[in-house]
Amino acid sequence: MEISLATIAICTCIVATVVLGWNALNRVWLRPKRLERHLREQGLQGNSYRFLIGDTNQILQMQKEAKAKPMRLSDDIVPRVSAFHHHTINKYGKNAFQWLGTRPRVLIKDPELIKEIFNKINDFPKPPRNPVFKLLASGLVSYEGEKWAKHRKLINPAFNLEKLKIMLPIFFQSCNDMISKWEAMLSSEGTCEMDVWPFLQNLTCDVISRTAFGSNYEEGQRIFQLLREQALLAMEIFLRANIPGWRFLPSKPHRRMKEIARDIETSLKGIINKREKTLKAGEATMSDLLGILCESNQKEIQDHGNKNDGMSIRDVIEECKLFYFAGQETTSSLLVWTIVLLSRYPDWQQRAREEVLRVFGNETPDFDGLSHLKIVTMILYEVLRLYPPVIGLARTIQRNMKLGNLILPAGVDIFLPTLQVHHDHGLWGDDADEFNPERFSEGVSKATKGQVSFFPFGGGPRICIGQNFSMLEAKMAVALILQRFSFKLSPTYAHAPYTVVTLQPQYGAQVILHKL
Numbered sequence: 001m002e003i004s005l006a007t008i009a010i011c012t013c014i015v016a017t018v019v020l021g022w023n024a025l026n027r028v029w030l031r032p033k034r035l036e037r038h039l040r041e042q043g044l045q046g047n048s049y050r051f052l053i054g055d056t057n058q059i060l061q062m063q064k065e066a067k068a069k070p071m072r073l074s075d076d077i078v079p080r081v082s083a084f085h086h087h088t089i090n091k092y093g094k095n096a097f098q099w100l101g102t103r104p105r106v107l108i109k110d111p112e113l114i115k116e117i118f119n120k121i122n123d124f125p126k127p128p129r130n131p132v133f134k135l136l137a138s139g140l141v142s143y144e145g146e147k148w149a150k151h152r153k154l155i156n157p158a159f160n161l162e163k164l165k166i167m168l169p170i171f172f173q174s175c176n177d178m179i180s181k182w183e184a185m186l187s188s189e190g191t192c193e194m195d196v197w198p199f200l201q202n203l204t205c206d207v208i209s210r211t212a213f214g215s216n217y218e219e220g221q222r223i224f225q226l227l228r229e230q231a232l233l234a235m236e237i238f239l240r241a242n243i244p245g246w247r248f249l250p251s252k253p254h255r256r257m258k259e260i261a262r263d264i265e266t267s268l269k270g271i272i273n274k275r276e277k278t279l280k281a282g283e284a285t286m287s288d289l290l291g292i293l294c295e296s297n298q299k300e301i302q303d304h305g306n307k308n309d310g311m312s313i314r315d316v317i318e319e320c321k322l323f324y325f326a327g328q329e330t331t332s333s334l335l336v337w338t339i340v341l342l343s344r345y346p347d348w349q350q351r352a353r354e355e356v357l358r359v360f361g362n363e364t365p366d367f368d369g370l371s372h373l374k375i376v377t378m379i380l381y382e383v384l385r386l387y388p389p390v391i392g393l394a395r396t397i398q399r400n401m402k403l404g405n406l407i408l409p410a411g412v413d414i415f416l417p418t419l420q421v422h423h424d425h426g427l428w429g430d431d432a433d434e435f436n437p438e439r440f441s442e443g444v445s446k447a448t449k450g451q452v453s454f455f456p457f458g459g460g461p462r463i464c465i466g467q468n469f470s471m472l473e474a475k476m477a478v479a480l481i482l483q484r485f486s487f488k489l490s491p492t493y494a495h496a497p498y499t500v501v502t503l504q505p506q507y508g509a510q511v512i513l514h515k516l
């Protein structure tokens with residue numbers, strides 16, 4: 001019997017349609033239902049899977065309602081900032097899961113399990129990122145395995161204490177510039193009402209531009225402005241991503257994003273090439289992050305005689321972009337909530353000022369003095385506990401994995417809800433939602449009784465590489481502000497913490513400054 005080409009083509013089409021259809025059905029229905037059954041058998045609870053959207057509509061609706069009006073002036077911020085997680089944990093208890101579209105996400109609040117997740121970085125990697133955000137920056141934060149280990153080793157030297165000491169004058173210069181602007185705004189009585197939030201955002205942007213690029217600071221600032229524009233475009237694209245296929249269309253925001261990416265790359269390539277030439281010529285190295293990165297990279301290549309042991313120019317570019325995203329909004333978030341809380345708790349503001357004046361008088365704060373500020377450190381920790389700039393961390397399960405008594409199947413995501421853990425009454429006591437820096441008077445491990453219940457910078461081998469950098473920057477800024485001003489909340493301040501990647505004040509942070 002002869003089989004015609006047409007018959008073969010039709011059969012192939014039928015088989016392909018059946019295979020594609022089966023895969024699609026598996027992805028959007030069979031697999032989610034299988035995973036749901038598996039999670040329920042483990043004693044985990046959550047909403048039943050809803051076709052394609054999971055809990056997405058409920059999440060968006062709750063976020064919208066929470067954001068609609070400010071809250072009362074209290075530090076019990078979980079219901080507003082993290083409405084859906086709060087709802088899930090209240091309804092289903094601490095062994096709960098949620099649906100992000102077709103993917104289930106298990107919430108892990110137990111400090112022992114959190115510790116295990118932080119330490120086993122290969123068993124609990126980060127989930128794949130949305131392609132739109134990949135264009136913004138990749139770098140260390142998104143790598144896994146050997147690539148992560150290589151980059152972490154090469155970047156570590158840029159953040160050691162000796163290098164931070166060298167960067168301290170830069171921190172001072174940027175903070176002092178901001179304070180000079182505030183002084184210029186004072187009335188003849190020496191007071192001024194202002195929203196400090198944009199100033200603090202500019203401050204951390206200025207610090208990261210100067211510390212990352214040194215003498216190329218102005219070009220660095222231009223690059224960071226472009227990155228900021230790119231981040232806004234990415235958000236626009238991300239929000240419209242529920243229109244099928246939209247993210248593949250060559251729309252105006254897409255074109256602009258690509259244009260910016262090319263501009264940044266050319267500009268950074270120019271700066272990096274110049275640095276590498278200077279290094280090869282044996283000239284003195286730079287003390288900025290980029291210089292240290294190039295030096296560390298070149299040393300690795302020389303020591304091992306193999307170019308693959310170092311980073312490519314593209315890798316260095318990605319790390320520079322990441323410094324901006326990882327280091328800017330996080331530190332301004334820490335600073336703004338510190339100012340808000342010290343405005344609301346004048347006794348702590350006074351105790352911090354007394355300490356700063358005892359250590360530095362009216363002199364410029366130095367490294368040793370800043371490292372020994374006890375009250376200011378306790379305050380910053382308490383701010384990071386109540387208002388963590390990053391409110392939760394995501395991980396994924398790629399193969400069946402045991403976690404405590406749970407067996408989690410591949411395809412499940414994990415979420416460590418930092419904000420909820422930091423406000424947990426079982427872990428922190430009845431005053432968990434109250435500002436009480438005293439709890440950190442004997443350090444973090446006494447306050448947490450050795451448990452992983454305080455992790456504003458993450459934990460384990462992937463702990464934030466910039467934590468000492470940001471704490472030093474924050475201490476410099478707080479010390480200078482306390483030396484020159486007293487401050488209280490303005491009656492126009494509306495308390496409305498919310499997240500746009502980091503935890504921010506929705507309507508700004510209006511305070512009244514008094515010159516001391």
Ligand code: HEM
Pocket residue numbers: 126140141142152322323324326327328330331334388389390393394455456457458459461462463464465466467469470
């Ligand atoms: C208050 C300020 C900061 C906070 C709260 C913060 C928070 C965090 C957190 C929670 C992580 C872990 C993410 C995860 O495990 O998924 C992280 C990682 C990271 N942070 Fe920070 N960060 C801050 C400042 C900075 C600064 C100033 C820089 C650099 C200039 C920086 C660079 C990084 C990098 C590169 C990583 C990835 C580390 C790795 O994966 O090995 N961060 N940060």
